[in-house]
Amino acid sequence: MTSEFWDVPVGKIAAVVTHLQMFERPAPRKIPSITAELVAHARPDLDWYRDLFTRVGGQHWMWFSRLGMDDADLSAILYRDDVQLYSVRVDGRDEGVLELDFRVSGECELGYFGLTPAMVGMGAGRWLMEHALDKAWGSKNSRFHVHTCTLDSPQALPFYVRSGFTAYHRQVEIADDPRKTGVLPRDSAPQEPII
Structure with missing residues (x-):
């Protein structure tokens, strides 16, 4: 058995990215009853979006790609008719x-999927995934895909597999550490050391 180590430059972070896909909607799973609503946002306020994005993935994990975008680039994605954005609303929050993301004909990409820590552990993930599956397969699609990485919640990859996705490709991504560039606060994702 051979292995190799690759140096990650100072100021960078590295993640193993796993790509997953499915080609038909899996059988619906039983979901617990939760007091939440799924709210569509056709042209979201960008400050609202960045706040939600940060609370879901930026404080505890390393969700940073959208936080480093300027308003024009971010709105060019979010304001498209073939990109659907929803929030999980509980008691008005x-x-x-x-x-x-339906930008590729015949496909749907699960661009972002996540919950704040207040929602974890009550079955809200299964509830949200069932909504995602209904919407992805409600169109004439032949493929639904997603990718996750080792800088995300360790629950993400097994959750996607339980939801019916199959892993098919793996990559290593190296990026600037968003805590050193100011995109995320330095105390974000404390499980990942800053080097």
Whole structure:
């Protein structure tokens, strides 16, 4: 058995990215009853979006790609008719995000999917995934895909597999550490050391 180590330059972070896909909608799973609503946002306020994005993935994990975008680039994605954005609203507060990207004909990408810590552990993930599956397969699609990485919640990859996705490709991504560039606060994702 051979292995290789690759140096990650100072100021960078590295992640193993796993790509997953499915080619038909899996059988619906039983979901617990939760007091939440799925709210569509056709042209979201960008400050609202960045706040939700940060609370779902930027404080505890390393969700940073959208936070480094300027308003023009971010709105060019979010304001498209073939990109659908939803929030999980509980008692008037948005506590989760679901983004479905239909820009490639015949496919849907699960762009972003996540919940704030307040929603974890109550079955809200299964509830949200069932909504995602209904919406992805409600169109004439032949493929639904997603990718996750080792800088995300360790629950993400097994959750996607339980939801019916199959892993098919793996990559290593190296990026600037968003805590060193100011995109995320330095105390974000404390499980990942800053080097």
